[in-house]
Amino acid sequence: MNKSEIIDTVAAEHELTKVKAKEIVEQVFGFVGADLKKEGRFSFxxxxxxxxxxxxxxxxxxxxxxxxxxxxxxxxxxxxxxxxxxxxxxxxxxxx
Missing domain, CATH: 4.10.520.10 (IHF-like DNA-binding proteins)
Structure with a gap:
């Protein structure tokens, strides 16, 4: 699964526009990067x-x-x- 497929899935599952789903997906991955930079670790x-x-x-x-x-x-x-x-x-x- 690639980024656009994740966005499409999030949009379909939660009845969102693709633009809103893209914002959410990018924000989630932004959290991962920010936490790795700050804490050196991210656990899910x-x-x-x-x-x-x-x-x-x-x-x-x-x-x-x-x-x-x-x-x-x-x-x-x-x-x-x-x-x-x-x-x-x-x-x-x-x-x-």
Whole structure:
């Protein structure tokens, strides 16, 4: 499901215009980003927890030239699924 599909679903489920549904969806995701920035963590029951993690600076290699390069320290978002989500996903049949 992508952003426009989420907006369409919210609009249909709650009898809203797509414009209003878009505002709500963007506000919800804005809350997630703001909380990650402020607290470094965002938890949503039955979905999981997003946390900010720090990656240290390190050396790496340019795969094209083999040259050693320095990779700067960075922050990334990690996600840990809640048990309810893990259980739900375990029941999904994967097409081969």
């Amino acid at each position: 029951p039955d979905l999981g927890t997003f946390t900010v993690s720090q990656r240290a600076a390190r050396t790496g290699r340019n795969p094209a030239t083999g040259e050693t390069i320095k990779i700067k320290a960075s922050k990334n978002v990690r996600f840990k699924a809640a048990p309810a989500l893990k259980e739900l996903v375990a029941k999904v049949k994967v097409a081969k």
